[in-house]
Amino acid sequence: MLFSDNTAGIGSTGLKTKRTQSIITHIAILAAFSLFLSTVEYMIPKPVPFMRIGLANLPIIIGLSLFSLPELLLLTLLKIVGQGLVNGTLFSYIFLFSAGGSLASMLVMYAVYTLLGRFTSYIGISIAGAIVSNIVQLLLAHFILFGSSIWMIAPPFLLMGFITSIFLGIFANVFTGKSRWYNGIIGRKEEGRHPDE
Amino acid sequence: MSKSNLRIVAGLLMIPAFLLQHNLVVMAAQVVFLMVLAVAKGRRIKPLPITIILISVVVMNLLQVNGKVLFSIGTFSVTLGALKIGLDKALTLIGMLYVSQYMVSGKPKLPGRFGQLLSKQFLFFEYIVTSWKRPERGRFIESLDSVLETMENSYSESEVSNSIPVTESPGAVQAVRAVRTIRAGTLEIITESAFVLFMWGSFIIGFSGILPW
């Protein structure tokens, strides 16, 4: 259903198919942006190779208000599989780090957004996601690669994630406030909810 | 079987031969072999990240002393057991990285609707990469919006025909065309089998314990 590519939609199913189609398109667009941002991030020089800014999580933050949980899951999967294909890490351990961190942070951000969304902006959501993602990655690093010594670098690693996630949150606030594209989708979504006209 | 899927299958058959034995000499040989495979299929080897991974994983593991002291630098002792564990983990990581590079080098087409969605994602990705220009100061969101809207509109226009939405960029076409199925020839199947055999042959040597470390 979610993946419906039935383009010959006629009659009553036509509208529904079109809606599904446009959601699918939005997911693909945001997933593509995530891929683009991860290549941008790759080009930014970093002092420590395992340090992440998490730019590629921005589309997921934006997606929180646009998609349902299964759709967000799909977006996250596209992000991690897409990155795995571009970087060639799909079948390696690096993929576990990316998948673990992204899935955990998406779930936490979704929980914060749905439970506390009224009392929080994207800054809090982004920080919560980054902290959880970093902790999951540290745990994976502990068990797969480094052993317990990894916790010696945990504090700066988490601090870095904390700081960058604040900037990502601010950007998400600005983007959701100003973007025509985003607000257009939100507008249409609201219309769909109240079909009075 | 398609050419790109053949590499996935070959890679999946190689992985246990690499992961299931821990003789460092054999592991190093296998890593070099996997690097050669990946490079032969056009993937680049970046020496700096590999060196950084190798050194950081080994050093972090050396901190957990274990075994005979080989030498000491100040109060820091390099122990044999910790060195072996560190090298094992680092080689495993690097080897997996290259077997993975090799496996995706044929631009595999993932099956099903998820695969279709993934190709759509890559089309949009190519479009963003080719059309993105550094925006003027203070007009960042506007230029982002124009890229997003172009993608959305170009898609809905071509929606009915279900054709490729953004065909202007040659890169995009290339990216999608590359995943078209090319059947694997007998020669390819034989070569890939030889690669898999090499990995399992070295596995047996490593497992037999005739090599040190």
Next chain:
Amino acid sequence: MIKIKPVDAVIILISAILITFLFVQTYSSPSDSAELLVRVDEESWRYTLDEDRILFIPGPLGDTEIHIHDGEVFVEDSPCNSKICVAAGKIRRPGQWIVCLPNRVFISIEGVVDTGKEEVDDVVF
């Protein structure tokens, strides 16, 4: 556009406290990780205490069997006649040691000696 809402503030605060706590925890207290050091003449071996192990350390008479169990170190068996080292019992704190003179095996725990905890009686001869 930087409108901070109440839960934002709470999340920022919790994260800041967590990270500060981790910094203090990790770097301020001297590392309490004690290590086992075994020496035989010029050779030496080092192990962490957090993993249980059984070690066979070769001395002139044969292998001295040393166990690491629950952070404690003891000699299980020794090729010497006196077996004083086996009788010495368990050691766990930095500064404590066991020696097997006939097999020239010197076993000690290294690390930051916590003078408050150490009692003279703990040193096993």
